[in-house]
Amino acid sequence: MTTAGPRTSDHDIEPIFLERWSPRAFSGEAIPEPVLMQIFEAARWAASAYNSQPWRFVYARRDTPSWEAMLSLFVEGNRVWCKQAGALVVIASDSLMLPPGKDTRVPSHSHSFDTGAASANLALQATKLGWYAHAMIGFDRERAFAELGFGEGYRIEAAMALGRLGDKSTLPESLQSRESPNGRKPLAEIVFEGKYTR
DSSP states (O other), rough: OOTTEEEEEESOTHHHHHHHHOOOBBOOOOOOOHHEEEEEEEEHHHOOGGGOOOEEEEETTTSSSHHHHTTTTBBBHHHHHTTOOSEEEEEEEEEEEEEOOOOOOOOOOHHHHHHHHHHHHHHHHHHTTEEEEEEEEEEOOHHHHHHHTOOEEEEEEEEEEEEOHHHHHHHHHHHHTTTTTOOOOOOEEEESSSSSOO
């Protein structure tokens, strides 16, 4: 078992997996661009089918010209706390890839899966550096697609807020009680030998 904060795993794992969680209470501190690039660098090294690297990240750091436009993409329920983040990120994937030895792009079955792996790397690196990532789907994906410059073949996957932890009393009351690391289903509900049995 491994314990980090209020979380304890059933088997020994690296503490970073327990330390990573998705807070909503951020401090309002702007994330320095070099730190943000470190976080994206970790995402860059994720595994992908045929090394196609389908992930794309469009970001806005707080107190920069692109901040308000990015923040406006979020639904009101998320905007109320995302406005205190240090950066906002929209994550997309390229649904087409160029397999080795081919000269025509073909559909990629795993573009979303691969982009999820890159996003996990991103969140873990952020945690390692003392920042936190909260991914969400509560934003206007159609507007994001149109306004952020994506074209045919791309899929908007999720958005993410990055920031330093803040005081949960800054959140609406309805969110304050949810502002702590949560648990996970037991392995017996998600891992099966030989055949899925549920």
